[in-house]
Structures are given as C-alpha cells and as structure tokens.
Amino acid sequence: MGFLDISNVTKTYGNVEVLHRVDISVQEGEFLVLVGPSGCGKSTLLNMIAGLEGITSGDISINGRVVNGVHPSKRNIAMVFQSYALYPNMTVAQNMTFGLEMHGVPKPERDKALADVAKLLQIENLLDRKPGQLSGGQRQRVAMGRALVRDPDVFLFDEPLSNLDAKLRVDMRTEIKRLHENLKTTIVYVTHDQIEAMTLSTRIAVMYQGYVQQLGTPKEIYDKPANVYVATFMGSPAMNVVKAKVAMREGAPHALVTGHDGTDHALRFSQDNLAEWDGREILLGIRPEAITDPDGADRNSNNIVPITNRIEVIEPSGADTFVTMKLGGRDVIARMRADADVATGRDFTFAVNMEKAVAFDPATELRIQP
Amino acid sequence: MAAVTQDTAIRTGRITRTFIYLVLVLFALFYLLPLYVMVANSLKPLGEITGGNMMALPGTWTIEPWLAAWSTAQIGVEPTGLKPYFLNSILMVVPAVAISTVLGALNGYVLTKWRFPGDNILFGLMLFSCFIPFQIVLIPMATILGKMGLAGSIPGLVLVHVVYGIGFTTLYYRNYYAAFPTELVRAAMIDGAGFFRIFWRILLPVSGPITVVSVIWQFTNIWNDFLFGASFGGQSQPMTVALNNLVQSSTGVKEYNVHFAGAILAALPTLLVYVVAGRYFVRGLMAGSVKG
Incomplete structure (x- = not known):
C-alpha cells in the first residue's frame, strides 16, 4: 500500500476504452511524472485522481482512503492547471485563499498561510494585483502558491510549464524541483516533455495508447527501456534502433549491422545471454551519446567497439555536434564533442559503447532481459 | 517616384x-x-x-x-394621461428583464459548464422559441394565463415576457460562457466551491458585457411590445397600448402636439438605456465571438 494507490483502474467513454488496467502505487514524498504523447490518457488519469472524471472500474485511494466518487474538494488534493486557471476577477491574495475560504478556514489562519507561501515563492509584492497584470512566470508562481496554501496530501500538476517560453520553462523546472526537495510533498505531474520527466521525477510512468508502458526511476527508464516505444520516446535525439543479426565470434555474441557500403560490422555485446539468439534477428538500440569520436568515448566502459562508416550529415548544436550515418539501412545519430574533427562525406571511425546497448525482440518489441 | x-x-x-x-x-x-x-x-x-x-x-x-x-390627456375613456400606464410598464419591465436575464445566465452556465447528455438538443429547442411568431401563441397563452389566474394582470405580462425572453438570454449567456475557460470552473470545484458559489463568485463577476447586452435587448423588446400588452394587459395595460389609445382616439380634435409629446415619453426609457449602456452593447456582442 502506497500513499496514493491507483489499482486496476480503467476508463471507458461509450465503447472506447481509453485507459487499460492502470496500476501505480506512489509513496509519500514521491514525484511521479506521467509522460506520453497527446491522447495517451495521462491527463485523463490525472483528472480521475482529482475527481474531475469518473472511474469506470478499479480503485483510487489517497492516504489510505478510497476516493472513488468523493467530490474533488474533499480528496485533499490541489491542482495546478496548464492555463493556471487563476480567477480573473480576484487579486492574487484572493485567488490563493479562495480554497481555504471555501473550506471554512478562519481569516487569521488564511492570512498566515498566505504570508508563508507568498514568502516561500517570493510573490509578496504581487498579492494585490489581478492575474491580468502578471507575466507568465508570475502567474505560474501564483498558481503553485494557490496549491501550496491548501497544504494538501497530493499535488497534481497538469502540464504546468507548457505555456511558458523556453528559458522560463527551464527556470521554473528547477524551481519546482527545489520546492519538492524542500517540502517533500507527494506530486503527480503530467507532461509530454520527456526532459521535464527525466529532470523532475523520482519515478516516471511512460504512457502510450492508454497503457502504462513502463513504470520506473528515470535511470531505469533511460538505461533499461521496457520496449522500443519507451526507448525511442525518452531521450533527445531519440535512441537509434537498427536491425541487426546475432552471430557468435570468439565465443561471444556479436551484433552484425550493415554499414553504408553494405559491409557488416561486428559489435560485441556485453550481455552474454544474447548467445541464445545466435543466428537470429534482433533490434539493436544504441543511444546517440554511446556513439562518439574515439577521443570522446567513455573511459570507464570496458566495451568500446570502433567502426568505420561514412558521415552523411553534420549538425553542430554548440555544446555537441550530431553526426548522422547509415547503419542497417537506417539513419543513426552519433553525439560528438563540439570540436570533433568531422567532415561530411568522409569515412570516420566511430567509437560505439556497447555496454550501453540494448537489444529488443523484433516480434514483440520488448527488451531482451540480460 | x-x-x-x-x-x-x-x-x-x-x-x-x-x-x-x-x-x-x-x-x-x-x-x-x-x-x-x-x-x-x-x-x-x-x-x-x-x-x-x-x-x-x-x-x-x-x-x-x-x-x-x-x-390629463384622454386615454380611452379616462382623462388620466400616460402616467399610470408608464408605471404599469415599469412594474412589468423591471421584473421581466431581471428574471429572464438571471434565468438566461443560469441556463448558459449549466449548458456550458455542467454538460449533460442531450444538452445540445435542449439548447436547440430553447433557441427554437426565438423564432416562434408572437401571434401563434396568443390563444394557448391566454388559456394558460386564465388557468393560472394571471389573466389581465402585471404578473401575467411578466410571465409572458420571461417565457419569450428566455430563449434569447440563454443564447447570449451560453455563447459567452462557452468561451469562458472550463479549467477555472474545475479549479473552483477543487477549491471547494459549489454550483451556485462558482456561478456567483467566478462567472458572474466577468459577465458584465453580456449582461448589458441581455438587459438592453430584453428592456427594449419588452418595453416596446404592443401585442402581448394589448392582449393580456387587461386593467394594467403598458405604455405602448396607452399611447395607441391616445393617438388613435377617433372623437374630438386630433391634438398632434400632445401625441408627439406622448410618443417621445414612451420612447424615452429605451433611448436612455441605449445612451447609458450602448457603448457596452457593441462590446458585449463582440466579446463572445472574439475571445475563445
């Protein structure tokens, strides 16, 4: 039993099932991020936790109490909306204390809670303004303040940063993270941005087509993706997934992938269990940062395989240079140091860190467990 | 060049x-x-x-x-002038405008923020009432007013105008509230506000422009109505009917100067409403369409 338990929850609209038997258990103080593309059901799940949408079957319990059918205001939750949903006719102070007022908290207590939160978020000078007079970042703070004032069991965030410009988004992300580390609150956070998911969460649920594809810590999700979908959704640029054939060389399993000119390159696996797949096709997953120039390769890795291949495209991004080449008939992106000596159309020796490589079953697209 | x-x-x-x-x-x-x-x-x-x-x-x-x-002018058979009828009109217009506007606002709120199966059909049926000609309903309306004991009274006229106005006011408020972010209502629900509290504290304070539109529209229509006033007014006829009786009297000298003065008196309240709130009228009509 966790602090927030979602057990066997489904949601159907008419005959369409949009959430299929979701099971997630969140411990007190955890930061769970629900991440996935539009229409994957993440916002629906959040609204069900909030009580804004009904539960078709299954149970949601908060702090040991099943809340199916309990009114949103009686679940002891607070929510931060994508549009902030600040009441336009009220001042910041009235916005933040509206919930307390509705719950019958006496004025002196309301004022104290307001003062504490305003100080925490550094919005004391904004309290008398109307939402229309605030900038995007300030509105965001007020929306969080309104949630914090309630001191709820669970905070729900519905894509709170998606309306901010790129720079402000990064700043607010850090701020939310700091807030969580200081207050140790339980948070469920919905986003479609996998970077937000990685940076903020203590655990991530990757959702797609109404299923939780994988539930785990950011590191588990990133290094051991459950399937091809999770592997390619998390990380930017996406993980390279190419067709490969397993072959035994010198007693160890190797992945054979074809280069730009049709010759096979043999990449030795670090996982010995892939010997069972000798002679069969697999999907080989390698993250861009695991393919580098030889000088930039990970020194702690025991399995760096050099391969020579033709450079097709070079994309400098300032901090890194992304290099595209062809492996197994697909474009494969490698992440080089900014000053790597590369040129379009030249043959280049790439260093592939096979310790970080993963293999997927091409039939089920599930990761082959080591 | x-x-x-x-x-x-x-x-x-x-x-x-x-x-x-x-x-x-x-x-x-x-x-x-x-x-x-x-x-x-x-x-x-x-x-x-x-x-x-x-x-x-x-x-x-x-x-x-x-x-x-x-x-002092002769209205029908009594030399009372338009004064008592002016009062009748006020007693009819004020409650009729207030009630139809409040009901329209509540309807608009329910139809946009508390959606239920069949709500669009219901709204369509309410809209239908905007297109029914007055003459068609005269006889059934008379029957109902008679059965309710409201025939020939001001409350009867108020009821008739509320029933007729509700389609328009619902249309106005529904379209206005459709552009109002539903997330605000959800936020208020989580904050613990109930049905009427959300309406009163969140929606109504930002409904100024559309309320002006609704009030002007209803006020003008009800004040200027002649047919219902003549049909169901009985002893408490509104200003428009009295003006007709003043101008159309077929005996004696036609006092054109008095007729002109009476006609201006009858038109003054609607003119006044336009002068005071006309600016907001256009703004309110545009508001629903431009926001969104």
Missing part, C-alpha cells in the same frame, strides 16, 4: 474622406429629421401645427402638450 505616388495617395485620401464624411453627415441629418419634427411640434400650441408648417420651429414655446400627455 515613390514620393510622388505617396503625395497623390494622401491627396486622393483627403478628397475621398471629405466626400465620405459629407455623405455620412447628410444621412445622419436625414435620420434625425423625424426626431426633430417630433420634438419641435411637441413644443408648440396646436394652432401652429394645424395652421402652418410642420418643419418650422415653434413660434410660441410651450410645455403644455407634455404636461397634458403625462397627466
């Missing part, structure tokens, strides 16, 4: 604009002409109208016709 073109553009612009303003001023004068005739003739003795030029300014200025129209 460019300078020459610009210069010509400005000059033609100036000529065109002068022409446009000229035409607009002419049209404005043309439309103001009836008002001028009414005001000018209401301020002269009857002899000046029957003996002379309708367009001339009064030779002798007098407010006698106004006083007569207000308190």
Whole structure:
C-alpha cells in the first residue's frame, strides 16, 4: 500500500476504452511524472485522481482512503492547471485563499498561510494585483502558491510549464524541483516533455495508447527501456534502433549491422545471454551519446567497439555536434564533442559503447532481459 | 517616384474622406429629421401645427402638450394621461428583464459548464422559441394565463415576457460562457466551491458585457411590445397600448402636439438605456465571438 494507490483502474467513454488496467502505487514524498504523447490518457488519469472524471472500474485511494466518487474538494488534493486557471476577477491574495475560504478556514489562519507561501515563492509584492497584470512566470508562481496554501496530501500538476517560453520553462523546472526537495510533498505531474520527466521525477510512468508502458526511476527508464516505444520516446535525439543479426565470434555474441557500403560490422555485446539468439534477428538500440569520436568515448566502459562508416550529415548544436550515418539501412545519430574533427562525406571511425546497448525482440518489441 | 505616388495617395485620401464624411453627415441629418419634427411640434400650441408648417420651429414655446400627455390627456375613456400606464410598464419591465436575464445566465452556465447528455438538443429547442411568431401563441397563452389566474394582470405580462425572453438570454449567456475557460470552473470545484458559489463568485463577476447586452435587448423588446400588452394587459395595460389609445382616439380634435409629446415619453426609457449602456452593447456582442 502506497500513499496514493491507483489499482486496476480503467476508463471507458461509450465503447472506447481509453485507459487499460492502470496500476501505480506512489509513496509519500514521491514525484511521479506521467509522460506520453497527446491522447495517451495521462491527463485523463490525472483528472480521475482529482475527481474531475469518473472511474469506470478499479480503485483510487489517497492516504489510505478510497476516493472513488468523493467530490474533488474533499480528496485533499490541489491542482495546478496548464492555463493556471487563476480567477480573473480576484487579486492574487484572493485567488490563493479562495480554497481555504471555501473550506471554512478562519481569516487569521488564511492570512498566515498566505504570508508563508507568498514568502516561500517570493510573490509578496504581487498579492494585490489581478492575474491580468502578471507575466507568465508570475502567474505560474501564483498558481503553485494557490496549491501550496491548501497544504494538501497530493499535488497534481497538469502540464504546468507548457505555456511558458523556453528559458522560463527551464527556470521554473528547477524551481519546482527545489520546492519538492524542500517540502517533500507527494506530486503527480503530467507532461509530454520527456526532459521535464527525466529532470523532475523520482519515478516516471511512460504512457502510450492508454497503457502504462513502463513504470520506473528515470535511470531505469533511460538505461533499461521496457520496449522500443519507451526507448525511442525518452531521450533527445531519440535512441537509434537498427536491425541487426546475432552471430557468435570468439565465443561471444556479436551484433552484425550493415554499414553504408553494405559491409557488416561486428559489435560485441556485453550481455552474454544474447548467445541464445545466435543466428537470429534482433533490434539493436544504441543511444546517440554511446556513439562518439574515439577521443570522446567513455573511459570507464570496458566495451568500446570502433567502426568505420561514412558521415552523411553534420549538425553542430554548440555544446555537441550530431553526426548522422547509415547503419542497417537506417539513419543513426552519433553525439560528438563540439570540436570533433568531422567532415561530411568522409569515412570516420566511430567509437560505439556497447555496454550501453540494448537489444529488443523484433516480434514483440520488448527488451531482451540480460 | 515613390514620393510622388505617396503625395497623390494622401491627396486622393483627403478628397475621398471629405466626400465620405459629407455623405455620412447628410444621412445622419436625414435620420434625425423625424426626431426633430417630433420634438419641435411637441413644443408648440396646436394652432401652429394645424395652421402652418410642420418643419418650422415653434413660434410660441410651450410645455403644455407634455404636461397634458403625462397627466390629463384622454386615454380611452379616462382623462388620466400616460402616467399610470408608464408605471404599469415599469412594474412589468423591471421584473421581466431581471428574471429572464438571471434565468438566461443560469441556463448558459449549466449548458456550458455542467454538460449533460442531450444538452445540445435542449439548447436547440430553447433557441427554437426565438423564432416562434408572437401571434401563434396568443390563444394557448391566454388559456394558460386564465388557468393560472394571471389573466389581465402585471404578473401575467411578466410571465409572458420571461417565457419569450428566455430563449434569447440563454443564447447570449451560453455563447459567452462557452468561451469562458472550463479549467477555472474545475479549479473552483477543487477549491471547494459549489454550483451556485462558482456561478456567483467566478462567472458572474466577468459577465458584465453580456449582461448589458441581455438587459438592453430584453428592456427594449419588452418595453416596446404592443401585442402581448394589448392582449393580456387587461386593467394594467403598458405604455405602448396607452399611447395607441391616445393617438388613435377617433372623437374630438386630433391634438398632434400632445401625441408627439406622448410618443417621445414612451420612447424615452429605451433611448436612455441605449445612451447609458450602448457603448457596452457593441462590446458585449463582440466579446463572445472574439475571445475563445
């Protein structure tokens, strides 16, 4: 039993099932991020936790109490909306204390809670303004303040940063993270941005087509993706997934992938269990940062395989240079140091860190467990 | 080359604009002409109208016709002036406008923020009431008013106008609230506000523009209504019916100056509402469509 338990929850609209038997258990103080593309059901799940949408079957319990059918205001939750949903006719102070007022908290207590939160978020000078007079970042703070004032069991965030410009988004992300580390609150956070998911969460649920594809810590999700979908959704640029054939060389399993000119390159696996797949096709997953120039390769890795291949495209991004080449008939992106000596159309020796490589079953697209 | 073109553009612009303003001023004068005739003739003795030029300014200025129209003119068989009927109209219009506007706002709130199966069909049916001609419902309405014991009374007229107005006010508020973010309502629900509290504290404070539209529309329509007033007014006829009785009386001398004064008196309240709130009327009509 966790602090927030979602057990066997489904949601159907008419005959369409949009959430299929979701099971997630969140411990007190955890930061769970629900991440996935539009229409994957993440916002629906959040609204069900909030009580804004009904539960078709299954149970949601908060702090040991099943809340199916309990009114949103009686679940002891607070929510931060994508549009902030600040009441336009009220001042910041009235916005933040509206919930307390509705719950019958006496004025002196309301004022104290307001003062504490305003100080925490550094919005004391904004309290008398109307939402229309605030900038995007300030509105965001007020929306969080309104949630914090309630001191709820669970905070729900519905894509709170998606309306901010790129720079402000990064700043607010850090701020939310700091807030969580200081207050140790339980948070469920919905986003479609996998970077937000990685940076903020203590655990991530990757959702797609109404299923939780994988539930785990950011590191588990990133290094051991459950399937091809999770592997390619998390990380930017996406993980390279190419067709490969397993072959035994010198007693160890190797992945054979074809280069730009049709010759096979043999990449030795670090996982010995892939010997069972000798002679069969697999999907080989390698993250861009695991393919580098030889000088930039990970020194702690025991399995760096050099391969020579033709450079097709070079994309400098300032901090890194992304290099595209062809492996197994697909474009494969490698992440080089900014000053790597590369040129379009030249043959280049790439260093592939096979310790970080993963293999997927091409039939089920599930990761082959080591 | 460019300078020459610009210069010509400005000059033609100036000529065109002068022409446009000229035409607009002419049209404005043309439309103001009836008002001028009414005001000018209401301020002269009857002899000046029957003996002379309708367009001339009064030779002798007098407010006698106004006083007569207000308190002594013959309305039907009683020499009461328009005063009691004016009061009837006020007693009818104020509650009818208030009730239909409040109900329209509540309907709009429910139809957009508390959606239920079949809500769009219900809204469509309510809209239908905007297109029903008054004459069709006269007889069934009379039957119902009679059964309710409201026939020939002001509450009866209020009921009739509320029923007729609710389609329009619902349309206004529904479209206005459709552009109002639902997330705000959800936030208020989580904050613990109930159905009426959300309406009162969150939606109503931002409903100013559409309320102006609804009030002006309802006020004008109900004040100017003649058919329902004549059919169901009974002993408490509104201003419009009284004005008709004043102007259409077939015995005695036609007191045109008194008729003009009475007609202006009957039109004054709607004029006043437009002058005070007209600015917001256009703004409110636009609001629902532009936001979103």
